[in-house]
Amino acid sequence: MTHNTVDYARRIRQSGGRLTPQRRLILDAVCEGGGHTTLDEIYARVQAKVPTVNLATIYRTLDFLCDIRLVVRAQVGKQTYYEIASAEPHHHLICRHCGHEEELANQMVEAFFANIRQHYHFYIDSDHLTLFGVCPHCQQSPSVTTNA
Amino acid sequence: MTHNTVDYARRIRQSGGRLTPQRRLILDAVCEGGGHTTLDEIYARVQAKVPTVNLATIYRTLDFLCDIRLVVRAQVGKQTYYEIASAEPHHHLICRHCGHEEELANQMVEAFFANIRQHYHFYIDSDHLTLFGVCPHCQQSPSVTTNA
DNA sequence: TTACGTGCAAAATATTTGCAAGAAG
């Protein structure tokens, strides 16, 4: 568990919510996902521990956790990923052909954002960028097509 | 209609597909969306002209058009937008507070992509980037909250 | 004790698929 136990409990209560075992489980499941997890994965992890937890609860709780900003949603292609809001900003390069996924250094992204800030006075705070392209390997073997 | 009629017909045939009235209609509907349109909007536009076109055809055709890259999908929040691929790459800055949307110069994005290419040998071809942040105006009046 | 949160089942949406008929090339 990466998150600070005391802190998240307070965050939940301060926003008028209650700290239930289900919410704890779901929050833990999001943490265990490391970078990002899908709703299905969260459901599976929670079920593995307490099989009675209902899918509807997962939906409702994730909405709740996003509302109070303990968790953030990240859209990658069609999938929605969930992650702990306090996590370090991180970004991905994904290959259209083979699906290969690679981490993109935040430093490089920050430089880009700084540039935008300078020119547009627009303060970017996207903390999860996903860029699609073609990886080095697939540039040499253009026939492979696993992924749309 | 923005797209070149001859060209798209060829693109479809060259990829082993057939140019049907439905595909024409759907392609037009995507064009009429200007920047980007949702599947629902496309369906509505097509229905307005030819009410017999089925929703399943919209799904299948958009998949097809994306496969042959006449059309691209752009994910903004929960919504999937469709747009003509040949359109100039364009990018947006969206303000989280007031929803203000601004165009981001492709040149700046290209520089960023070039940088990635150089360091990762990853050839980025995302042609529609959407970045969330805070616009100059809202940085001065931090209370406004129209958008999540 | 008093709302709030949960499980359950059902409803509302969204997307995909099989198949026979129609049409593009």
Add this chain to the structure above:
DNA sequence: CTTCTTGCAAATATTTTGCACGTAA
């Protein structure tokens, strides 16, 4: 002609909701 596409209906998948009961505070 031949094979790809479509419409239709049904199958799946996904997300939301109403309600009665349990429980955090």
